[in-house]
Amino acid sequence: MESQMPRRLAAYDWDDLRFFLAVARTGTLRGGAESIQANHATVSRRLAAFENAVEARLFDRTKGGLRLTQLGEELLPHALRVEEEIAAASRVVAGRDARPAGPIYVSIPPFLALSSIVDDFAEFGRQFEDIDIHLQVSNAFADLERREADVSIRYAYEVIDDVVGRRLVRCSKAVYCSADYAVKIKDDGGDGLTWVGWNEAEGETTAPWVIKGPFPNARLRHRINEAVPQVTLAAAGAGLTYLPCFIGDRYPGLVRAPYQKPVPDRSLWLLLHSDLRKTARIRMFVDFLAHRIKSRKDEFVAGATQ
Amino acid sequence: MESQMPRRLAAYDWDDLRFFLAVARTGTLRGGAESIQANHATVSRRLAAFENAVEARLFDRTKGGLRLTQLGEELLPHALRVEEEIAAASRVVAGRDARPAGPIYVSIPPFLALSSIVDDFAEFGRQFEDIDIHLQVSNAFADLERREADVSIRYAYEVIDDVVGRRLVRCSKAVYCSADYAVKIKDDGGDGLTWVGWNEAEGETTAPWVIKGPFPNARLRHRINEAVPQVTLAAAGAGLTYLPCFIGDRYPGLVRAPYQKPVPDRSLWLLLHSDLRKTARIRMFVDFLAHRIKSRKDEFVAGATQ
DNA sequence: ACATGTTGGTTCATTTTTGAACCACTGGAA
DNA sequence: TTCCAGTGGTTCAAAAATGAACCAACATGT
Secondary structure, X not given: OOOOOOHHHHHOOOOHHHHHHHHHHHOOHHHHHHHOOOOHHHHHHHHHHHHHHHOOOOEEEEOOEEEEOHHHHHHHHHHHHHHHHHHHHHHHHHOHHHOOOEEEEEEEXXXXXXXXXXXXXXXXXXXXXXXXXXXXXXOOOHHHHOOOOOEEEEEEOOOOOOOEEEEEEEEEEEEEEEHHHHOOOOOOXXXXXXXXXXXXXXXXXXXXXXHHOOOOOOEXXXXXXXXXXXXXXHHOOOOEEEEEHHHXXXXXXXXXXXXXXXXXXXXXXXXXXXXXXXXXXXXXXXXXXXXXXXXXXXXXXXXXXX | OOOOOOHHHHHOOOOHHHXXXXXHHHOOHHHHHHHOOOOHHHHHXXXXXXXXXXXXXXXXXXXXXXXXXXXXXXXXXXXXHHHHHHHHHHHHHHOHHHOOOEEXXXXXXXHHHHOOHHHHHHHHHHHXXXXXXXXXXXXXXXXXXXXXXXXXXXXXXXXXXXXXXXXXXXXXXXEEEEHHHHOOOOOOOOOOOEEEEXXXXXXXXXXXXXXXXXXXXXXXXXEOOOHXXXXXXXXXXXXXXEEEHHHXXXXXXXXXXXXXXXXXXXXXXXEXXXXXXXXXXXXHHHHHHHHHHHHOHHHHHOOXXX
């Protein structure tokens, strides 16, 4: 966690960003100073010190004001986000979170971006206009541990971390393929067919899930360590693939392969740190999402027949 | 921009977060002090000052170290994100951005979350593992102006801001409805049918786009100021709705209504501030996305027939 | 031409922050 | 026990940051 941070990070005084921002906004030293209740001489010095640390000019000084340089412009968005983050922090300490506002950082694996859950995000954003949803699309389970995300949505059998996990629904999976491909399937165990699967142990087609599945004779030819291209490949007619029903049923061009039934799969988990349970907007979001998803339980659990 | 910030924001010294973080990580004053090359007395005082400003304890002092309190735990993720943001800023100034890493903030309107563009995000995240994509789902065009996002993707006719806009593709729209609904449609101008449309001027069914469209006799009954529920409503069989083809063709359960052809619609724009053109990871992302989307041009422009 | 109200820059006495040294205390090892 | 290596807390002289006052330069309106 430390080694990845540049050594020079410590060289900066984070408070300098506050001065930088004040000047960037007002365009003058005096105006910026007033906006943060400081002296313009102080602002000038802090700015000079910051520029010295950066070893570059952040503003062009002109009579009549300061204008951001190229580098200053590039720095501005970062400074703004720092400010937003600190504002969110101050809301936490002030307990003003009772009136929910601010950002929520949600970490999801890429394939969930193909699910109806994104609709829920949209709906939430509509109902709570003062809350911005930041989706962090990543497979890294670690986001939550490192506390970079407030909420994490995962698709897994169990959750072991020291986080608060709510199991939303136990999902089903089924074998999917393109509509064109489906007509080629006979009730013969998958002779001549192709699997699109994961990069697992090089057990050729002897992988247990192949043998135990409804199409043991199909060959595992496409091995991909990521769900999204599996979906797109299958939709393009490359072969059979196991997908959670709430993905496969939704993705255009995919149909459930005949001669099989959905089987139980992993669960959808809503994870957050126990310390965040109290903050209003996180609670709001978690409850909202849990309610919406559970109310569409059929979409995820997908019984024996569609 | 100022009024929405709490007054107390100015009361904090942002640099205190750096001390807070150092102690939170190491668990001791002296360790924290060493990690940021400061004296443990200084760390102690800064921490005390911060706690004083917050008017609450952030750590429990015990012989042998400091442990975060509830509030401290809640503050930690914000402090971590501030640090990440400052690290990104320092990468910018150090020019280390040549080896792309760090966060990219992308602002998109909710309905684009239903498009294939999310697949591109997933693919990008796969190819550049050191870059995290933060999707900010929002209709607010202002995100870019306020510089809270690095890149903004919009669906519009023209772009007027002082931003660098790349027109990716000029898209087509068409009338969509559920498959069930489609069989009820005859070549009679839409008699007895229902429109799902926007909250526009209360011109009843006399809206120009209704009259000029392929189904002038259909009634505008559902008025929604948001695209996503229009999609879901139409998919549920509530009626006809205009959608960009790259949404409608993709959404399960929707089909193009008969007796009509796609017509030109707005364009997909990729927007970013000119100052960001140089930073490596942003450039990387923009080029990647532009290339991917343009290579699937047919999906968006969708000629007269499917 | 001439005030007037800006701007950023500079100076210097004052205030604030800092770090070295010290203290008291604890827990484990010798 | 005795010692030692760790804690966090406190003190005080030294260092650094600050703000009021002043300066020169540039606009603008009289």
